Amino acid sequence: MAEASGQADPRKIRSVQRMKEIMTDYYMEAKAAAGTGKKVAWITSGGPVEPLIAMDVIPVYPENHGAMIGASKMGAQLCEKAEELGYPRELCSYARSDIGCSETGGGPIGGLPPPDFLVCCNNICGTVMKWYETASRHYGVPLFILDTPFIHREFTEAARRYVTTQIYEYIAFLEDQCGRKMDFDRMQEVGRLSVEGIRLWQEVLDAGAHKPAPITAFDAFFHMALIVTLRGKQVTVDYYRELRDEMQERIEQGIAMVPDEKYRLLWDNLPIWYRTKWLSEKFAAHDACLVGDTYTSAWSGMAPYMDERNFLDSMSWAYNQVYINVSVDLMFDTMRRLVRKYDVDGVVMHSNRSCKPYSLGQYDMQKMVAGELGLPTLILEADMVDERSFSESQIETRIEAFMETLES
């Protein structure tokens, strides 16, 4: 990753160390949960974590675990374990590698702490529901599904009512699992912290709009871990305030993440976790900087819908309207906004075999980006975790060709 280069490098983001400490503490607490009497819930990355935090349940994210597996280059090996059990290789590699870990206890952190119950929100895909069904059978624990109707053209009143009702069903499920009532004052406070964290995360990402950019999408992939896992916690608010301030400082000092930033690009889809550093360097060698992305901004994208004064209802609507729970044309509205905000020269789309809802439709988006915004798009066929689906020579050639187009 970009921040890993050179000790005395002024470009190195200071907060990285703090982030590592927070995540280590978090995983240690989660792994020790069995001894402390705290409940552990596995939850999907797009699921509303705030009620869990308010109930003092430790949220654990198999998708974050999948990202760690990918970044540790253990993806293919763990995916193969799942394939040996009969899971087809075409399935999501987060799911396959995590299932491989559940079965063998391997992986970068020796497996996740087992769940007391599962919370699955299908606003990111239908895959998570199938994945969580397997986890529910494997661990013999209950599964709560928060069903968020996909928005092709409009978010209907009936869908709003359905999802709001489910938030209260979710709370009832938690009360049942934890054997105590929800403290709604505490819930309100967690909601306030969640909204604050989301807004600060947005400000961190906004820094990328500055020329030259003090942060890249590759850095955002690393720093996003807290907004995913610990939304609604004070530590997250404090951390992103510190990171935001550091970004402002860098802007004042004119620190550019890519020293001679000449081309500004937008990333689309999940990272290729095992190749972030390699990709970052490939683009930087052409003075190209990935200044923003559609993925990490998916969490801050909820901000406009959230209202601290009516947190639970507004939260349900916000979660329903996340970036990939909407149609290709509605996704393009967001992409257009990001292209303009970051003032980019082109778009890099990761066509991710693991993520059909994110990837199918990219070819049409590419046409919209060209037709409406007049920008070129580079499509990289790969996979987020399974490095067997990454062809270095092919991707290198495509990047070279794309950069030549931009440079000409």
Add this chain to the structure above:
Amino acid sequence: MDALEQLRAVSMDPCGYGQYLRSSGERPVLGCFCTYMPEEIIVAAGAVPFRIPGSSGDGIVLADAHLQSYCCSLVRGSLEDALAGRLPFLDGAVFPHTCDSIQRLSDIWRLNAGMKTHFDVVLPVKLTTDSARTYLIAVLEQFRRELADAFGVTISDENLHGAIRTCNRIRELLENIYRFRSRYPHQLAGADIYHVVRAVMVMERSEALGLLESLWEELSGRPSGEPPKDRRRILLTGGICSHPDIYHLIEDAGGDVVWDDMCTGTRYFQGLVDEAGRPLEAIADRYLARMVCPAKHTGTAARGTRLVRLVQENQIEGVIFLFLKFCDPHGFDYPYLQSCMDEIGVASLLLEVEEQLPVEGQLRTRFETFVDML
């Protein structure tokens, strides 16, 4: 031509039938993809629900500009047919919410297929709660409104009751024919029962009902005799089947597909809509009670329990999992369902297919080895 021959002819050339529908009347024809399409509402609107065959041409050419290679042949093949102009008789398409790929296909179709109408029926995914039921009824109500607006018709409760009766009668007859075949597999070829269901799924439903009545009258009057003892009883489970040849190959190997849990099989006709109830609520209740496709949720053990029951009820000796490659919902359930079969000591075989079947010789050997093992 007798009823069976007519049904077979429609199934073998569904688009030809679509053209005939177009040329022979004023009824709108609406394309659809799966059994979650509430066809009673379409029938009540005076339209014809037409199951898109999912690859009637040769290979994928035009759809490659819109869809990556890692999605299933149903999605790619259907888009190919639409873009290549092989579905000119459709007035539009209906996309019930099921899997991630169909969900995106809806967007791509709406943006590129150039059809007059497009409907998204965003059904709930979990089908176990009161709130899901309430939402489902609201979604059906919205679909009824959108259809009526699009075609300038009124869809009264009376129209719905009539459509429900037609669809229920079709379901009863299909179930009768399935039961007959399960009892007397030697009396009706597996491919024929496949053709019967596939034909019904594209035909104007009153016409289909007429043919089914004739077919059932003929079958139930036949002196059936006892089936040969040396044949193995097979169940087919999975998504869609577009390859009638599979049935012949299994039969040649010594097995008979006597039951299935397929989208192009029993999931289409299983369960009746309560004819006395409020129509949309009754339609919703059938979906809640019916066995799910794996893209829907009715509990983590529902599909396994159900498969075990089907195997036991039909004295099944071997199960063939028939999946489209890149079908995530079925892929996720496979290890679990296979272990359910292992637990009750029933052998199973996995067959993943794309647009084309594997070469016949290879398939023949696989089926022979499997049937011999039973």
